[in-house]
Amino acid sequence: MSILEVNHIRKNFGETEVLKDISFSMEEGQAVSIIGSSGSGKTTLLRCLNFLETPDEGTIKVRDEVLFDGAKKENPSEAQLRQRRLHFGLVFQQFNLFPQYTALENVCLAPQLALKEKNEAQQKKITEMGEELLERMGLSDRMGNYPHQLSGGQQQRVAIARALALQPDILCFDEPTSALDPELTGEVLKVIRSLAEHHTTMIIVTHEMTFARDVSDRVIFMDGGRIEEQGTPDEVFGHPKSERTKRFLAGY
């Protein structure tokens, strides 16, 4: 059973067709990289998976549970939407940390709010989990800092810890290093690499080709709202079949 199955997803913004019939699936513990030129619809696809956008057609299934079916014209309630979103995590290009909270508070806020009844033991458990996550991100000495006191790379690592805190089935990254100075990308990529080594299920949209090749189990090349080619890193990077893929990769 695939952990994620995406079938025939379409999305229009007004007249523009941004996603045209996207289908793919992935297995638990896999890291899938999505590459493709600017405007090919990578961000839109991640936003559809996280229910920040509603696809016009298609289905999204997680562990055989249908989370979205475009054929059923349903209007999910806010609570239903929230339930579905929790299957996915999203790390944004621009981090989007909450400025008024420390690194640790950023990580713990959502889990704390999700508690049915707030007792001290539970709160303490969440704090401990938050500390552990930040430690894994190499930020043990930065837990009490506010976002503006952190470098971009540190902020992005806090954002990764924040997403992990909710234990999503699938963690999505939208160009996690694109907003960073070149000398800071390494520390973020290192963290993502270690997540891959621990078999965290991930979808990574990235322009870091070497990284995508190294880290992922599968690679998807998107072009003009379609999946032009997909396969193992070796297939896509080493022996691309499509002319467009070849031309795109030649640019790197």
Added chain:
Amino acid sequence: MFWTVTLSLLEGFLTTVKLFALTLLFSLPLGLVMSLGSMSKIKVLRYPIVFLIWVMRGTPLLLQLLIIYYGPGILFHTNVWGSGDGGRFTAALVAFVVNYACYFSEIYRGGIQSIPVGQYEAGKVLGMTNGQIFRKVILLQVIKRIVPPMANEIITLVKDTSLARVIAVYEIIWSGQAFIKSDGIIWPLFYTGAFYLIFSGLLTLLFRYLEKRLDYFR
């Protein structure tokens, strides 16, 4: 003489402070409601509010005071404001509340719209409810951004209260000016100025403190 003047000015100042405090009490929440209305997707709600804001911000408060006080009586032959000092005070209060609610609503709107959409989206993908996102993520950021413009507006209100005298609300300047006629002395007017300076000075300190308290994040 000094004590006579002081007592008389204090009496006027009481009216000034009352008008100031009651205006804030009503216009701060009313402004919030109006700002939400002015950002609403529902046109029948948005358009009238946007129109009202345009009119109230685009015409002098002095004019609004006169129209609100005299208008109902002359146009509809009913005295909605009641008689005497109390009636005039109520009319002035209504004019101030509506006028300032319009200014505040624009400040709130600017503050709310200046929060990047990424903050809402981050809350959503973390499974927060809309209420939680507003209370736990957005609100404090909005407050931080609106404190400086609100401080400006509120200090302007301190001075604007003197306009109420056009409909014979006996605020502090009225009290000070009375001594020109009765005793031929001008210094009570300077004394009046001192009241304003101290009052707005205290408010400035208060807002500076607030800004400091919110300085820990960007």
